[in-house]
Amino acid sequence: MSTHQRWFDDLTDQASRKSAAERADLPVSTLNFQYKRGEFSADVVVALARAYGVSPIVALARTGFITPDEVVKGGASEALQLASDMDLLAEVGRRIKASRAVWDMPLDKALSLPEQDPDYFERVAETGPEDDTEP
Template sequence: MEHQEWLDNLIGDDSRRTAAVRAKTPNSTLARQYENNRLTPEMVIALCRAYELSPISGLIATGYLNSDESTGDIPVEFALEKASRAQLLHEIDRRFRLGEA
């Protein structure tokens, strides 16, 4: 997908200036990248975060990642951060019962 098209779809009725403010990036930087039809990966990530879109989705749509590179596998330490207390305790209990602890 063209980067200009991707950005236009992402921001909808917002102006690019508004998008730059939301992404906490200089408007001139976004404008220059938009005119060159080449957003940097960092810009794509900032815009995704500003518009509550997964940065992975944005990086795939703009060609920085292939869809097969997004397998959903995340390092354990990051997965553990997302686990609830109940999920962590359940896993600890399961491991004790299996003698894995």
């Protein structure tokens, strides 16, 4: 049994290929041919993963189309490119603890603040970062 066949059987909980093809909106003949060959195309892997609620990225890694390193390396920068402006702003807010004092600062100043102390942002609002001597 090939890696792809094992992946398919695990993913579908050993469902029939007909059932899996219908669920993934794939031609049964395509799924049967690729299963018997022991290798799915990347398109079929993605369609099956989506149909069964699994990350297509993880499915592509498990079937050898991409390496785990490629998943990690491309993940953050790719996700940032796809994120909406509101998602990016929400993440920046989360990272700067959404302190009103920090939101009132210029963005470059807010992003340069250290993160180690949760009270740091409040002190900075009162004294400014250059006057803060705590680590």
